[in-house]
Amino acid sequence: MLVLLAFIIIFHITSAALLFIATIDNAWWVGEEFFADIWRVCVNNTNCTEIDDSIQEFSTVQAVQATMILSTILCCIAFLIFVLQLFRLKQGERFVLTSIIQLMSCLCVMIAASIYTDRREDIHKNNPTLYALTSDGSYGYSFILAWVAFAFTFISGLMYLILRKRK
Template structure:
C-alpha cells in the first residue's frame, strides 16, 4: 500500500507540474517567427505583446486563462486535501473529496484546451498584426501538455475513487 501511495503522490505532483508548465509557458501556438500563448505573443523571440483588451477575442483568451488557473489551483488544493485525508479520515470516507476536486481540475483543463482549439483560428485571423502572415504555425508543446495534464488529472481523480476503499 505504501508503494501505491507513493506512486499516487508522484502522479499527482506530475499532474500539477504539467498544469503549471502548460499555463505559464509561451508555447501554445508556435511558428518559425513567433510564439503565442494565452498571455502574450512574441515575434522573433524579442518583440512580445501582452494580450490585453485591444486584442480581438480577448474575452475568449480570458476564459482560457481563467480555466487554466482554476485547474492548476484545484489540482494543488486536491493534493493538500489528499494529504489531510490520508491521516484524518477512516477507510471508506477517504479521498472522495480529493477525487471530486481533481476531476473538477480535469474538467477545467479540458474546457480551456477545448476553447483554445475551437477559437484559435478565429483569434489568429482577427489579430493579423500580431501574427506574421508567412508562417502558418502549429500547436506548441504547452498546448499538448495541457491535453496530457487533462488525461493525468482524469486518471488521478479516478485512482482516488478506487483507492478510497483500500486499506
Template sequence: MLVLLFFIIAFHITSAALLFIATINNAWWVGEDFSVDIWKLCLNNSSNTNCTDITAEFAEYSTLQAVQASMILSTVLCCVAFFIFLLQLFRLKQGERFVLTAVVQLMACLCVMIGASIYTDRRQDIHNNNFIYEKTSEGSYGYSFILAWVSFSFTLISSLMYTILRKRK
C-alpha cells in the same frame, strides 16, 4: 501500500507540474518567427525577442480570458486536491475512500478540458483575423498546448484512482 501511496503522490505532483508548465509557458501556438500563448505574443528576430502582452485592445481577448481563467482554476484545484488528499490521508478512518479529493481533482480535469477545448475551437478565429500578428495563422500547436491535453488525461486518471483508492494499513 507504501509504494502505491508514493506512486499516487508522484502522479499527482506530475499532473500539477504539467498544469503549471502548460499555463505559464509561451508555446501554445508556434511558428518559425513567433510564439503565442494565452498571455503574450513573442516575435523572434535574428538578434532579439520582442514580447507583447495580450490585452483588451485585441480582438478575441474575451476568448483568451476564458482559457486563462479555466487553466488557472484547474491548476489551483489540482493543488487544493493534493492538500485535501494529504489531510484525508491522516484523518480518514480505515476503509474509507478519498471521495472529496476525487471530486476536486475531477473539477480540475474539467477546467483544463474546457480551457484547451475553447482554445482548440477558437484558435482559427484568434490567429486568422489579424489578431496580433498576421503570420500567426501559419503556425502549429506548441508543446504547452499538448501538455494541457496530457495534464487533462493525468488529472482524469488521478481522480479515478482517488475514487477507487481506499485507506488501508
C-alpha cells in the same frame, strides 16, 4: 499500500507540474518566427505583445486563462486535501473529496484546451499583420502538455475513487 500511495503522490505532483508548465510557458501555438500562448505573442524572441482587451476575442482568451489557472489551483488543493484525508478519515470515506476536486481540475483543463482549440484563429484576427504571421504554425508543447495534464488529472481522480476503499 505504501508503494501505491507513493506512486499516487508522484503522479499527482507530476499532474500539477504539467499544469503549471502549460499555464505559464509560452508555447501554445508556435511557428518559425513566433511563439504564442494564452498570455502573449512573441515575434523573433524580442517583440512580445501582451494579449489584452484590444483583441476582439479577449473574452475567449480570458476564459482560457481563467480555466487554466483554476485547474492548477484545484489540482494543488486536491493534493493538500489528499494529504489531510490520508491521516484524518476512516476507510471508505477517504479520498472522495480529493477525487471530486481532481476531477473538477480535469474538467477545467479540458475546457481551456477545447476553447483554445476551437477559437485559436479568432484570437489574432484583430491585428492583420500578426494574424498573417501566426496563421502558419502548429500547436506547441504547452498545448500538448495541457492535454496530457487533462489525462493525468482524470486518471488521478479515478485512482482516488478506487483507493477510497483500500486499506
